[in-house]
Amino acid sequence: MKIQLTLLAIALLTVACNSNKELPTVKEVDLNRYQGTWYEIARLPNRFEKDLECVTATYTLNNNGTIKVLNQGINLTDGMQKETATGKAKVPDTQHPGRLKVSFFGPFYGDYYIIDLDNNYQYALVGDPSRKYLWILSRTSSLPESVFNKLVSKANELEFATDQLHITRHNCN
Numbered sequence: 001m002k003i004q005l006t007l008l009a010i011a012l013l014t015v016a017c018n019s020n021k022e023l024p025t026v027k028e029v030d031l032n033r034y035q036g037t038w039y040e041i042a043r044l045p046n047r048f049e050k051d052l053e054c055v056t057a058t059y060t061l062n063n064n065g066t067i068k069v070l071n072q073g074i075n076l077t078d079g080m081q082k083e084t085a086t087g088k089a090k091v092p093d094t095q096h097p098g099r100l101k102v103s104f105f106g107p108f109y110g111d112y113y114i115i116d117l118d119n120n121y122q123y124a125l126v127g128d129p130s131r132k133y134l135w136i137l138s139r140t141s142s143l144p145e146s147v148f149n150k151l152v153s154k155a156n157e158l159e160f161a162t163d164q165l166h167i168t169r170h171n172c173n
Contacts, residue, residue: 022129023115023127023129023131023158024158025096025099025114025115026097026115026116027098028097028098029097031065031091032061033121036059036139037056037057037139038056038058038059039055039056039137039139039140039168040055040057040136040168041137041142042165042166042167042168043133043135043168044134044161044164045164045166046132049073052074052075053073053168053169054073054074054168054169054171055071055168056071057137058070058071059089065090065091066088066090067088067090069088071084071086071087074172076169076172080172086104087102087104088102088103089102089112090109098113098117099112099113099114100113110128111130112128113127113128115155115158121139123136124136124137124138125151127160131158131160131161134160136152136165142170
């Protein structure tokens with residue numbers, strides 16, 4: 001787990017240093033409605049989630065306006081071991097509420113851009129300006145095919161490598 005967290009920190013630093021491409025984000029985010037558990041439906045492959053399935057992210061709004069982040073997943077190649085990573089997120093610029101910063105390692109923050117968000121907060125498309133990281137999230141462990149295809153199409157238009165998407169399994173019982 002320490003290796004994965006170290007790799008996450010390196011990845012976030014890389015993202016923070018390479019965040020030079022414009023990436024549109026949603027204009028409004030109600031953090032009270034965004035908090036709670038989200039299921040990862042799909043992601044671009046990354047080192048810190050290698051071999052993880054049944055991945056969820058739980059966001060909890062703190063009194064000071066920051067957000068506690070709890071990522072969990074099951075490592076299928078390591079005897080169904082549950083892995084967790086706890087971090088924090090913040091909105092550094094209220095003029096851009098869809099552009100969050102997330103940290104799992106000390107003072108180092110990476111970009112967490114909410115690209116698309118359902119009006120009822122049932123699904124979200126999240127990425128970073130470098131186009132190296134992308135997640136499709138849902139409040140349930142599956143999405144209707146039409147919604148999934150819409151989000152993939154939007155990500156493709158924004159130049160993410162959607163042909164490399166990993167579909168996350170949620171049957172880890």
